[in-house]
Amino acid sequence: MRKSILKYLVLVITICVLFLSSFTANKTITENDYVFEDIALSAIEPTEISSDNILPLEKTYRPFSPTLGKSFVGFKEALAFKESRGDYFIVNTFGYLGKYQFGKETLKLIGIYNPVHFLKTPELQEKAFVANAERNKWILRKDIKRFEGKTINGVRITESGILAAAHLAGPGNVKKYLRSYGQQGFTDAYGTSIQYYIKKFSGYDTSKVQPNRKAKVKLTA
Structure with a gap:
């Protein structure tokens, strides 16, 4: 009689173990189930670019605009x-x-x-x-x-x-x-x-203009 009860208990325990194993295998895995180490994170993050290496647009491109000043x-x-x-x-x-x-x-x-x-x-x-x-x-x-x-x-x-x-x-x-x-x-x-x-037209340098009462354009052939 005792042998029969013992066999029954072993069978019940075995069934429970198999059930629990099956439940764990079908569980959906999320990121919370893992602890990422720093090394792993640095491997998948994009490389950081220092702002010191990037010039603002106005520094990298300056349209050329000649100036003649007040000449x-x-x-x-x-x-x-x-x-x-x-x-x-x-x-x-x-x-x-x-x-x-x-x-x-x-x-x-x-x-x-x-x-x-x-x-x-x-x-x-x-x-x-x-x-x-x-x-x-x-x-x-x-x-x-x-x-x-x-x-x-x-x-x-x-x-x-x-x-x-x-x-x-x-x-x-x-x-x-x-x-x-x-x-x-x-x-x-x-x-x-x-x-x-x-x-x-105030303030330009017109000192090169020499006063000339008889100023004429000299035509070239």
Whole structure:
């Protein structure tokens, strides 16, 4: 009788062991069932890139933008951009020509009588700008000496501003403006004033422009 009971107990224990083994085998394994060591984690994480090795965008790419500053070349290029955006071959709605927008009568004063040839010749236009500036500086030489450094209508007067205004309005109108302390103004057909040009083109180095009453463009064959 006891042997029979003992066999029964062994059978029950065996069945329980098999059941528990089967339950463990079918259990879903999650990451919580494992303890990852540091070595394992470092192997699967992406390599860290030091911020010291990465330059900001503005440091790695800087578009090249030449600057001419307040030089004479800077002066004439800034004036040309305002007049025509630097286009040698443009004629505006009032017939003014080229990069610096010369009128035909002004060209005659500095020895240029063929506006078609003038418009097609960038070198001639550059020479015309210098000759005209020299002539204007001679006409306005006393006014430059008298008014440079003073303030009219809240705008500081400089030689380059005076020469720019003379290019816009002619030296006679600039004289009137200065000697009336801004009371006698001038505005061109597009609404640009002497005061605006004096302010916009203030402070450039125009010392290379020599006053010359008889300034003419020397034409080359």
